[in-house]
Amino acid sequence: MNVYSTIESCRGAVRKAQQAGTRVGVVPTMGALHDGHLSLVAAARARCGMVVVTIFVNPTQFGPNEDFQAYPRTLDADFARCRQAGVDAVFTPSVEEMYPAGAVTTIHVAGLTDGLCGPFRPGHFDGVATVVAKLFQIAPTDFAFFGQKDYQQLMVIRQMVRDLNIPIDVVGCPTIREPDGLAMSSRNAYLSSADRAKALAISRALFTARDAADAGKNNVSALVEDVRRELHGAGIASIDYVEIVDAVNLKPLSTIDRPARMCIAARVGKTRLIDNIALRDGNDSQIDAD
Ligand code: AMP
Numbered sequence: 001m002n003v004y005s006t007i008e009s010c011r012g013a014v015r016k017a018q019q020a021g022t023r024v025g026v027v028p029t030m031g032a033l034h035d036g037h038l039s040l041v042a043a044a045r046a047r048c049g050m051v052v053v054t055i056f057v058n059p060t061q062f063g064p065n066e067d068f069q070a071y072p073r074t075l076d077a078d079f080a081r082c083r084q085a086g087v088d089a090v091f092t093p094s095v096e097e098m099y100p101a102g103a104v105t106t107i108h109v110a111g112l113t114d115g116l117c118g119p120f121r122p123g124h125f126d127g128v129a130t131v132v133a134k135l136f137q138i139a140p141t142d143f144a145f146f147g148q149k150d151y152q153q154l155m156v157i158r159q160m161v162r163d164l165n166i167p168i169d170v171v172g173c174p175t176i177r178e179p180d181g182l183a184m185s186s187r188n189a190y191l192s193s194a195d196r197a198k199a200l201a202i203s204r205a206l207f208t209a210r211d212a213a214d215a216g217k218n219n220v221s222a223l224v225e226d227v228r229r230e231l232h233g234a235g236i237a238s239i240d241y242v243e244i245v246d247a248v249n250l251k252p253l254s255t256i257d258r259p260a261r262m263c264i265a266a267r268v269g270k271t272r273l274i275d276n277i278a279l280r281d282g283n284d285s286q287i288d289a290d
Contacts, residue, residue, distance in 0.1 A: 001079070001090065003092065004091045004092070005093055007097060010093075011139065011140070023049050023050070024048055024051075024139075025144065025145060026051075026135065026136075026141040026143070026168075027051065027053045027054070028144065029056075030056065030058065031057060031072075031073060031075060032073065033053075036175070036185070039173055041085045048141075051086070051089075052091060052141065054092070056098065057071050058127060058128070059099075060130060061123075061124050061125075061131065062127070063122065063123065066121070072186055091135075105130070107129040107130045107133050109125060109160050112125075113126075113152070115245065115250055116152045116241060116265070117240075120241070120265065125153070129157070129160050132160070140167075144168050145173055146171070148172050148276070149175040149185070149275070152250060157170055181203035181207065183203060188271075199268045199271075200234070201230055202236070206227070209226065209227055209277070210277050210278070213256055213262075213280050218257065220255060224242050224244065231266060236268055239264075239265075240267070242262070243264075244256065259280070261276050261279065263275075264276065
């Protein structure tokens with residue numbers, strides 16, 4: 001496994017492989033790798049002859065009061081996991097390599113970023129879109145793999161790729177969960193065992209809502225109310241949002257009459273967690289490029 005920290009070396013390796021006829025896939029991450037990340041690597045392995053994982057804790061997607069400094073950094077363990085998963089190359093640049101003094105360009109994807117996490121994390125999606133656009137220039141691969149765990153982010157990246165004619169196929173991969181349902185996340189490392197137990201209510205509420213929607217319940221405010229009650233009952237008082245949105249344009253729905261996604265963001269202790277699920281026929285094939 002090769003480790004690159006310069007843009008030039010990473011781009012050179014991707015180009016060389018492509019010139020030799022190898023299909024290349026990239027998995028952008030912020031490190032602290034878990035089985036969710038590794039599922040993206042496996043999806044990449046299945047389609048591509050060369051798999052590149054990027055590990056970069058991107059400062060521009062963190063707000064001033066967010067956890068950029070505290071974000072878990074476990075580079076040696078990440079390298080070991082990548083090696084074991086058959087990753088061919090890891091790109092791990094410094095902040096200076098990615099954002100040299102004088103860089104002023106940002107990418108803003110309108111519309112899709114107006115709701116859900118957008119208002120709670122001003123500038124977040126500009127930071128995400130900009131760094132991913134940069135990674136797509138640095139590692140101009142054939143495929144890129146993202147998790148549905150960050151559903152809004154996945155849709156923002158797809159829109160950006162369409163709008164900017166970036167010749168990369170974006171593949172959306174299913175959310176990987178702990179056996180008890182909790183969506184895997186690097187931020188789960190922040191949770192005390194009491195908070196971890198509380199956090200379970202998020203996935204539990206999503207599954208209950210999905211089952212209710214499957215059984216024909218299509219009134220959004222009733223479904224949202226049930227979820228809020230379940231979260232409050234578990235001791236989760238700080239809820240950023242519980243919403244049911246159109247699975248494609250992320251606009252709020254009042255009735256589930258099309259492919260939909262239920263999305264939750266809530267604070268458990270000091271940790272902000274997000275999770276989401278497809279409702280009714282808003283199934284994952286809607287967003288998976290396969
Ligand atoms: P992050 O390192 O948190 O920025 O995540 C990097 C990529 O891994 C993103 O595309 C995430 O959506 C994806 N990811 C994070 N957690 C999971 C999970 N539990 N299941 C599937 N993909 C995930």
